[in-house]
Amino acid sequence: MKHSIKIRINGQWYLGDVETGMTLLQFIRDEAGLTGTKAGCENGECGACTVLMDGKPVRSCIILAVEADGSEILTVEGLREGDKLHPLQQSFIETGAAQCGFCTPGMLIAGKALLDKNSNPSKEEIMEALGGHLCRCTGYKSISKSVEIAIDKIK
Amino acid sequence: MTLKHVGKSYTRNDGVEKTTGSAKYVADMKFPGMLHAKVLRSPYAHAIIKSIDTTEALKLPGVFVVLTGKDVPGPFGVAVADQYPLAKYKVRYAGEPVAAVVAVNERVAKEALKHIKVEYEPLPFVIHPKDAVADGAPILHEDLMNYNVAPYVYPQGKNIYQHFKVRKGDIEEGFEKADLVVEGETWYPYIHHVQLEPHCAVAQYNLDGTMTMYSTTQAPFVVQNCINMLHDIPLSKIQVIVPYIGGGFGGKSDVTIEPLVSCLAKAVPGRFVRLLLTREEMFIGTNLGRGAYCKYKIGLSKEGKILAMQGESYLGSGGNVDYAVNIVTGMGLAGTGPYEVPNLKLDVYGVYTNTPPIGALRGYGHPEVHFPVERLLEKAARKLGMDPVEFRLKNLLAEGKVNGIGQVVKHDTGNVVLCAEKVAKELYKSPKPNKGDNILVGRGMAAYMKTPCMPTNVQSSVFLKLNADGSVTLATGAIEMGQGTYTVLAQMTAEALDIPYEKVNVTNTVDTLISPYEWQTVASHTTWGTGNAIILAAENLKAKLKESAAKVFNTDAENIKIEGDKVVYNDKVLTWGDLALGYKNPDGSALTEPIMGEGHFVAKGVQNPDPETGQGNAAADWTQGCIGIELGIDKTTGEVHLYRLINYIDAGTIVNPQMARDQVLGAITMVISSALTETLVFSEDTGKIRNNNLVDYKIVGIEDMPEEILIDFVQTPEESGPYGAKGIGEHGTVGTAPAILNAIYDATGIDFYELPVTAEKIMMALEGGE
Structure with missing residues (x-):
């Protein structure tokens, strides 16, 4: 079953029709095309996929994309302000x-x-x-x- | 010679890419029409494949092909041709690929695996190399004696595929004269590299006979060669492309998943096929490391001189062993540790075991043998009532002494004695700290040495492309996998050309069709080998600048001077940029050609060791050092806390001190966990690795790090190295485990000879259970 969701990543809304099983990590990498966030274990064990979700650090590989519907995400690509590095x-x-x-x-x-x-x-x-x-x-x-x-x- | 760029801690030139998320890795790449592969792996460590039925899997919508052993070429292997991309007739480790599906997406491919029916006849299996050489052990390769092997491989039959010998002096006489003999057995378990980035390869085969593959490999030219052997595609048509890789540590060297992916691509011409391993598959389906069982005996005089050493070592090497053969060599070349041994007999055996293949892992045979040597020497010093530092200093390979393979230690070999003195001075500068009644404090040290273990004629080539604005692009076939290679190579390029560091850019993608040849990015040899090529290329580029300018000024090249980015003849001046693409006459006609510097380095004078004695100039260079550890053990829990880590290393001239320090620390860190927590656990029923995830297989976390760290250098310039530099990437692994175990002995009085020394083992021993 597909779900229509929207997630705001680094200030930009991304819309998607996603399967229930899609993880937030997959949404970020495959739907939004932001590959800076890495998949190290896809089991919540290594921390490589950590993003901020509504200001809190989460392991995006163990959160479903549908759970993140409507949320505000910050990935590594969103850290800098314009040309100025964080x-x-x-x-x-x-x-x-x-x-x-x-x-x-x-x-x-x-x-x-x-x-x-x-x-x-x-x-x-x-x-x-x-x-x-x-x-x-x-x-x-x-x-x-x-x-x-x-x-x-x-x- | 005053150096301007070598010796400075420039920040990494890949820093912005890697901190902004823009650095690209293979799994970040998508290709039009890309298909996905999944692998069916053997659940048994040893079994005959009686039948495979793929009919139902092929019926699944979205499945393109299903391959099994009958569909793939082989056997292949550079040292021992003993493996296939997919198992034929028999599986030899749990996790060995048995079938592979190519489908429209990963989900369908995974689903299809469930529909492949395989009938196995399980066989007895063997995990430990000691068991694999015992009478009646199950035989993994019945036909071993008929396999194609390289000339330096000596299969002995049964499960022994290699026997490496080192012989020096008269071992019997040495032991006869000895006042004290110490003996012991050590076990360095099977461990995994745990690179954060999973292995991934994407390949496309075209009907015009070309193959393109993107892969997370340290060895694109080795992969190219392997594809050439498997599919008979000319090397000139095999394009292996490597962007950044997320950690290698040897586990992405030689070949891993690439032979299989090349077969899958060949089965669906025109389409890209991707195989991305899961974390579990990395544990069970790629190369492992270590797995060394050593039995050593050392004879000493009562004055504390080593008189004789006898070692018998067995390297558990997995179900196929191509990548372990040279580790056996490393265990022989470095089998004495950095000590002078006048009478020596070492036998190193490479042994088939029903584990995933054992391949390169940071240290490459050296940590394996330093473990027994450094533990037993510690024991010997104690028995002789000697100070362990003084005892070591008496026996270390100082200048003029002769190492185990007959090489005389020259000044530029390095100063292990000074490293040991500096570590000892720092480690013992004050009395042991008092950490309370429950904490036992101990100190220990270990000296070490390591050689690259390379082919005798290892090659590195580079191109230096001069651009029209006077900037320079360095093209190299070396891989960046975290070690900072491109920064160090840029520094040496700037040094060799005498241009600002900012003017040098390094290609950050290797492509076997256009990149200059580089053997592979292993053995801590890039700074040394590629650095030498850079110096040659810079000379070549400068010579071309002079030749071009000579034509412009109508004089001889020897009259031209290069001053910074200017080319000068008397009062006439040109910039490099003026000549980069060729100089034009006033009428527009071309006078000179575009300029690119070429540098081609090959190691010279390195020989194969003598097959009967192991003697010879078989080691291109040695990096040496010493490590000291101060730790505390909680008597109530057995937990080990590291207080101080001190390391001095002589890796010749240090090109980038900050990065070099971090290389040493990174290497030491890997071994902190192999000393204290890491070991792969094999199921007793099936032989499958049970702790195939990052919770049950515990690597060092930030909380496990030593409180104080001092890593510093003794810099004896290496004659064969660029600006006196040599390898530094792996060496921190070599002495760390015995140093920790020597400190644990110092704290508790308990001698451990098997890794890892877990808190449970320490508690049991403290309570008298061991």
Whole structure:
């Protein structure tokens, strides 16, 4: 059975007639064509597909597109303002926190979710926010450091 | 020589793409009329395929073709021709592809799998290499002795497909003189790379005999070669295209899903066919790593000198072993660790097992053998009542000493002694911290060395295209999979041409039809091999600039000087851009040709090791280092907390310190979890991997990282390397597990010889259960 839904992604409405089983991740990648959000496990285990849904970080691979009907989504493509990179994007580049780049979109969104609700998080709070996001390249230190640097950039 | 760009921590040139979501990976690409494939995999680790019936699956609307073993070519393999794209007659691991469906979409393809009927006759199976060589073990390849193998492969029959020997000195005499002999057995379990990006390949075959394939491979030219062998398509018509890949770690090297995808594409000419693996399929249907069982014996004098070493190692290699043969070699070449051993006997056996194939995994045979060496040396130091640091320093491969394969350590081989001294100084700079009554604090270290284990004549070519605005495009066949290759190569290009770093751009897609040849992006050899090619290409480009300018100024090339982006003859000046596309005479006629620099590097002087003794110049270079760990163990839970990590590495000249540090840390991080949590669990009934997801197979999370990290360099320039550089990507994996286990011993007094050392195992041992 198909459902007519609309989801606002990065400020733009996307309409779709979707099967019940389609995930939000599939909608973002296949319907909206925004492939920055990555599918690492499609089981909610790695965090690569994290997006903001109405301001909250969610794993888009375990949410159905129909559940997201009418919601506001932010993906990695929506982080920058015009040509200006978000402070997190800048700090990730400065520290080399994006190596293969596959976990990066999810990490950036998790960082953004944290900084949106807490402009001055402690090291522990950063670790908590990034917990459950898997990265096989970096050893995480450059990623948590990027979030710390972004705090100062935002101030 | 003052270096302007090499040695600077430039930010990554792929940073914007990778942080804005615009970097493209294979699974992001769609093609017109693209079909989708799904694979039916064996539920048994070892079974005869009695029959396969695809009739019902083919009837399903939307199904294009269903292939089984009878439809595909083979056997294929570079070292041992022992595999097919789809199993024929027999399956040898749970997860082996048995049939594959191409359908209009993934859903239909998946549905069709349910309608394929396969009748199996299960056979006894074997997972551990020790069991695979025991009398009466089930035989995986009955016809092994008749297989086509490369000249350096020596099948022994039964399940042993390779025997690598190292012989030096007189082993019996060495042990006779020994005052102390320590012995032990280690097991480095089967683990998975867990790249965040699942394997994906999309291919199209055309009736004009061309094949195009996009793939998540570290080895496009190896894939090209494999497709050539399988389908007899000329190499010139096989286009393998690789954009960014989301992590490789060796698990996307050689070939993985590509042979099968090429067969599927061939079955539906003109259509693109995509195979994207699920996370579960990555565990059961791609290459694994490690699986090494080692039995070592070391004889020492009472003064603490190593007199003799005997090692017998078995690499569990899976149901087909093409990608494991050279890991066996690595376990031999590095089998002593970075220590001088005058009398040596190593036997490394490659063994068939009913597991997915074991292939390259960051470290490539070196972590496997450093594990027994570093654990047993720790034990020996203790028994001799010697300080483990002093003991190591006495035996390390200092300049002038001879390594296990007969190479004399030269100055530029690197300074492992200095690395060890620096680690020890830092690790033991203050007394152990007091973390409370429940925490046992321990410290341990391990020294390491690694060589690339490459073909003797490994090749790297590059083109440097000079553009009309004076900018330069570097074309390379090297893959970017996270390691920062394109940044490092751009730095070396800027250095070699003496132009601003910003003027260099690197192609970020490899295409086997047009990219210059590159063996494959493995073995931590790109900085070294491709860097050497860049220097040659820069010389070539500058020579062409001089030749062109000489024509313009009507003089000889040797009178022309290159100063920055200018070409100068006395007081006459041209820019590089003036010459890039050829100089025009005032009447409009062309005077000179467009300019592109070419650089072609091949390793010279590297030999195959002697088949009887393993001796020879078989290692192009060695990167060496030392790691120290300080940790605490909670007596009430057995949990390990890492406090401090100290690592000094001599990888020659460091091209980009920040990125090099992150490479070392990334490699060490992978092994933190293989030391403490990671192991694949095989079902006792079927031999299938049970923990095939990221919850049950636990890799390091941010909360598991050491609190303090010091990673630094000793930089002894490598003679054979560009600007003195050599490999650094894998080396952090090599000594980490034994360093952690040595620290666990220091904390608890318990010796572990099997990985992973989980909290449960530590608790059991603390309670006296082990």
